[in-house]
Amino acid sequence: MMIRSLLWLSATVLVAGLILGFVLPWWILALVGAAGAWLLKTPPSAAWIGGFVGGALVWGGLAFWIDNGNSGILSGRIAGLAGAESRYAILLATAVFGALLASFGALTGSLARRAIA
Amino acid sequence: MKILKFLSALVITGALLFVLGMEKPFGVQLPPIGGFFSPFSGFWQNAESAGAYKSGALNIEGTTAPVKVIFDRRMVPHIFAQSAEDAVFAQGYIHARFRLWQMDISARATGGTVAEVVGESGLNNDKEQRRKGMVFAAEKTVKNWQNAPFEWGLIQAYTNGVNAYIDQLSPKDYPLEFKLLNYRPEHWTPLKSALFFKKMSETLCGRSDDIAATRALRKVGKPLYDFLFPEYNPQQSPVIPIGTPWDFTPVEIPPAPENKVMIGNLSPDFNPAQPLPFMGSNNWALSGAKTASGYPVLCSDPHLQLTLPSVWFEVQLNAPGLNAYGVSFPSLPGILIGFNDHVAWAETNVEQDVLDWYAITWVNEEKTKYLLDNKPVNVEIREETILVRGQEPVVEKVKYTVWGPVVTEFPDNSHTDLAMRWVAHDAQNDGVSHDIGTFFNLMRATNYEDYSKALSTYDNPAQNFAFAARDGDIALKVNGRFPLRRPGQGKFVQDGSISGSAWPGFIPMDQVPQVKNPERGFVASSNQRSTGLDYPYYYFGYFDDYRGRYINRTLSSRSGFTLEDMAALQNDDYSLKAEEGVPLLVSLLDNSKLSPGEQSMLDTLKAWDFRFTADIKAPLIFEEWMRQVALLAFDEVEETAGEPIILPETWRMIDLLAHQPQDTIFDNRSTPETEDAGMIVSKAFHQAAATISDHWADPAYTWKDAKGTEIRHLARLPGMGSGLMPIGGYRDAPNALSRTAGPSWRMIVELGPQVKARGIYPGGQSGNPGSRYYDNMIGEWSKGKYQDLIFMKSPDDDPQSVLFTLEIN
Numbered sequence: 001m002m003i004r005s006l007l008w009l010s011a012t013v014l015v016a017g018l019i020l021g022f023v024l025p026w027w028i029l030a031l032v033g034a035a036g037a038w039l040l041k042t043p044p045s046a047a048w049i050g051g052f053v054g055g056a057l058v059w060g061g062l063a064f065w066i067d068n069g070n071s072g073i074l075s076g077r078i079a080g081l082a083g084a085e086s087r088y089a090i091l092l093a094t095a096v097f098g099a100l101l102a103s104f105g106a107l108t109g110s111l112a113r114r115a116i117a
Numbered sequence: 118m119k120i121l122k123f124l125s126a127l128v129i130t131g132a133l134l135f136v137l138g139m140e141k142p143f144g145v146q147l148p149p150i151g152g153f154f155s156p157f158s159g160f161w162q163n164a165e166s167a168g169a170y171k172s173g174a175l176n177i178e179g180t181t182a183p184v185k186v187i188f189d190r191r192m193v194p195h196i197f198a199q200s201a202e203d204a205v206f207a208q209g210y211i212h213a214r215f216r217l218w219q220m221d222i223s224a225r226a227t228g229g230t231v232a233e234v235v236g237e238s239g240l241n242n243d244k245e246q247r248r249k250g251m252v253f254a255a256e257k258t259v260k261n262w263q264n265a266p267f268e269w270g271l272i273q274a275y276t277n278g279v280n281a282y283i284d285q286l287s288p289k290d291y292p293l294e295f296k297l298l299n300y301r302p303e304h305w306t307p308l309k310s311a312l313f314f315k316k317m318s319e320t321l322c323g324r325s326d327d328i329a330a331t332r333a334l335r336k337v338g339k340p341l342y343d344f345l346f347p348e349y350n351p352q353q354s355p356v357i358p359i360g361t362p363w364d365f366t367p368v369e370i371p372p373a374p375e376n377k378v379m380i381g382n383l384s385p386d387f388n389p390a391q392p393l394p395f396m397g398s399n400n401w402a403l404s405g406a407k408t409a410s411g412y413p414v415l416c417s418d419p420h421l422q423l424t425l426p427s428v429w430f431e432v433q434l435n436a437p438g439l440n441a442y443g444v445s446f447p448s449l450p451g452i453l454i455g456f457n458d459h460v461a462w463a464e465t466n467v468e469q470d471v472l473d474w475y476a477i478t479w480v481n482e483e484k485t486k487y488l489l490d491n492k493p494v495n496v497e498i499r500e501e502t503i504l505v506r507g508q509e510p511v512v513e514k515v516k517y518t519v520w521g522p523v524v525t526e527f528p529d530n531s532h533t534d535l536a537m538r539w540v541a542h543d544a545q546n547d548g549v550s551h552d553i554g555t556f557f558n559l560m561r562a563t564n565y566e567d568y569s570k571a572l573s574t575y576d577n578p579a580q581n582f583a584f585a586a587r588d589g590d591i592a593l594k595v596n597g598r599f600p601l602r603r604p605g606q607g608k609f610v611q612d613g614s615i616s617g618s619a620w621p622g623f624i625p626m627d628q629v630p631q632v633k634n635p636e637r638g639f640v641a642s643s644n645q646r647s648t649g650l651d652y653p654y655y656y657f658g659y660f661d662d663y664r665g666r667y668i669n670r671t672l673s674s675r676s677g678f679t680l681e682d683m684a685a686l687q688n689d690d691y692s693l694k695a696e697e698g699v700p701l702l703v704s705l706l707d708n709s710k711l712s713p714g715e716q717s718m719l720d721t722l723k724a725w726d727f728r729f730t731a732d733i734k735a736p737l738i739f740e741e742w743m744r745q746v747a748l749l750a751f752d753e754v755e756e757t758a759g760e761p762i763i764l765p766e767t768w769r770m771i772d773l774l775a776h777q778p779q780d781t782i783f784d785n786r787s788t789p790e791t792e793d794a795g796m797i798v799s800k801a802f803h804q805a806a807a808t809i810s811d812h813w814a815d816p817a818y819t820w821k822d823a824k825g826t827e828i829r830h831l832a833r834l835p836g837m838g839s840g841l842m843p844i845g846g847y848r849d850a851p852n853a854l855s856r857t858a859g860p861s862w863r864m865i866v867e868l869g870p871q872v873k874a875r876g877i878y879p880g881g882q883s884g885n886p887g888s889r890y891y892d893n894m895i896g897e898w899s900k901g902k903y904q905d906l907i908f909m910k911s912p913d914d915d916p917q918s919v920l921f922t923l924e925i926n
Contacts, residue, residue, distance in 0.1 A: 022157055077837055111122050
């Protein structure tokens with residue numbers, strides 16, 4: 001039950017995050033997480049983890065796809081700029097930022113539902 | 118409890134959003150992290166995919182007829198338009214598409230609007246640029262364009278093209294650097310193009326040694342000064358061959374009323390930013406008699422600061438009456454160095470001094486009146502408002518005198534205030550083209566007469582324009598607006614309280630040094646002196662002493678030159694300085710007391726072929742030895758902290774070592790004994806050997822490491838440059854590569870029945886660090902290789918080489 005609601009939330013964040021990400025600013029990912037957990041009534045721990053996975057997939061996945069088409073030229077340069085060891089650190093950071101946005105958004109949404117219900 | 122949990126989560130999420138959205142998070146110079154990392158809008162959007170360039174029609178307005186742009190495999194646009202205006206509209210659009218941030222930041226750096234986007238850290242630059250009158254000068258240029266209909270049409274079309282690109286950008290499309298610095302592109306204006314011209318003047322003719330020379334004069338007195346700093350190198354091989362007839366009557370210069378040298382209290386703080394020395398260039402043109410093919414050949418090799426994005430952008434412009442190929446500056450319409458079906462042209466910088474300083478004598482305490490010919494004169498105040506991000510604007514009140522802006526002012530009267538007289542501040546405002554128009558006329562030239570006419574109005578920064586035509590003519594004009602000077606005038610800070618201290622006028626444009634079809638069969642320039650002493654006008658400057666002589670010697674040595682020979686000469690690491698310096702130093706050295714390490718250095722030096730190739734060690738000891746000799750020998754002009762002073766030129770040092778080794782100049786005053794050249798050279802050798810001993814012992818450390826060439830990002834962002842480049846070259850060799858400056862565009866053009874051209878520059882057409890066209894030519898450039906330049910006759914000329922096509926309808 002827990003796993004299933006977690007996966008549902010991840011999938012929702014992934015799909016809605018990808019669609020809305022192209023039209024709205026970066027912080028929409030936190031709202032997507034919150035709205036998803038609220039609507040799906042995801043329990044708090046599942047919301048956090050599900051949001052984390054979904055957010056990581058949205059930002060990390062898109063970044064990975066772009067990076068692949070670019071042969072890693074820019075991520076390598078950004079790594080040099082940031083003093084990072086490798087371009088994979090930049091990909092990882094992107095995924096983590098997305099993950100954090102969606103996970104805390106989802107946790108907030110989940111707890112909001114519980115607080116009001 | 119549930120409410121509390123929810124509120125905690127809300128606070129954490131809010132804090133996360135707040136932190137990721139912060140401008141300058143925690144005071145660190147970073148963009149807002151969330152937006153920067155978002156793959157939807159941040160830097161990832163600048164990561165170009167291999168299929169990023171697709172043919173299509175652009176939905177933009179601004180041309181009067183359809184324009185077709187063919188991009189070849191190296192991303193060079195070939196613009197086919199129905200008018201010159203439409204062609205430069207497309208050029209502006211394409212410059213912006215590939216180099217928008219470079220254009221923006223160049224205009225800001227020159228015009229003093231950096232603080233507006235980076236905050237207080239840009240304020241010093243901005244104040245200095247405003248005080249130097251850069252905007253004042255650029256505004257005059259714009260006014261001049263407005264009065265010249267042909268130029269104004271071009272500059273407007275170019276501006277509209279740039280803005281057509283900017284207008285269809287959304288924030289996710291902004292160039293990477295805008296995202297990093299977190300600001301948005303502004304509209305382009307003619308003023309920004311004018312600022313780019315002034316930036317070139319600043320780089321190429323913004324040098325002045327007046328203050329450092331005045332300090333030296335104060336320190337050593339006139340006789341020793343003249344001994345140490347003679348103006349004319351008798352070995353010089355000037356741009357215009359000695360003996361070239363001057364068929365004009367020179368202007369008479371009235372005698373000086375009182376040519377007083379100011380030796381006042383010159384500020385130690387006042388060290389106006391100088392363009393880097395060794396910003397040189399080579400060009401030459403051979404007549405058919407000198408080439409293997411029998412056709413004229415022109416070679417271009419401008420040396421500038423090497424950066425990414427690159428300073429140059431290759432382009433072909435085609436319209437009725439116009440078909441030219443070459444390199445352009447993003448910010449300006451047209452082609453600066455290039456060729457067409459009939460002619461080719463190339464510039465090097467003229468290193469004559471055209472910037473002087475005048476000491477101001479204030480009449481009142483507020484410093485609003487200054488003395489001129491015993492009368493008080495009011496300054497004109499120009500208020501410069503500098504916007505500062507995150508702070509109140511700063512207003513800089515710059516005072517203008519009859520000489521120009523008072524660049525430095527000391528409110529406490531502790532130092533002499535100085536005004537700047539600079540030809541780049543002048544505008545002639547006479548309805549003819551002085552810059553952009555010149556280059557368009559060159560692009561459309563078909564013969565020597567067209568070339569000569571095109572140059573007749575060009576004023577600044579002065580350039581050595583080499584020229585070759587398919588009909589067989591070759592020529593070179595030392596072209597620009599040069600002040601008339603009384604002998605010695607302007608070498609030191611002058612008295613600004615006498616109007617007679619002014620330049621008596623300007624050299625008429627038809628009396629500039631020039632030569633057409635010289636007997637020797639070639640013309641060439643490498644920033645050396647323009648003429649021999651037979652030229653009727655006095656001038657001085659900061660001239661090359663080695664590249665020009667070597668290139669003239671090489672080109673004189675034989676005929677039958679092939680294009681491969683030309684490439685080899687452009688890439689030649691041989692230096693006359695070493696050829697003349699090494700045997701002399703070695704002959705003066707007392708080699709009786711050498712350590713084994715010193716012996717190995719000496720042996721290496723003796724076996725050297727005087728080429729500054731990447732993987733050898735000889736240049737390490739040569740460079741350091743020469744430096745130590747100068748320091749020991751010229752202790753008379755030793756620099757005191759914070760007060761720059763001039764040192765004798767290298768040619769003079771070699772000259773004195775060779776011909777006056779017993780002169781008292783070689784006696785170092787800080788030692789009890791009386792040294793001669795031999796003792797100084799020996800002492801310098803021991804000191805140099807000690808200084809470089811660690812590097813000498815490291816077998817991996819060679820000239821490439823000591824030189825440390827690196828092509829850095831324009832804003833010096835780490836990770837965005839080339840990294841250390843393992844290549845040879847030397848500032849006093851034809852391949853004049855130093856740490857950050859060097860050959861910025863190598864071009865070889867053969868003017869046969871079909872024009873044949875090769876070229877390359879160290880960078881790529883795209884200014885985007887996320888593009889494969891950002892630095893794709895660096896590798897070949899560093900190996901001395903060239904690309905065949907594709908010179909199209911029509912849009913369908915060469916389908917094999919087309920990458921994609923854009924149409925503006």
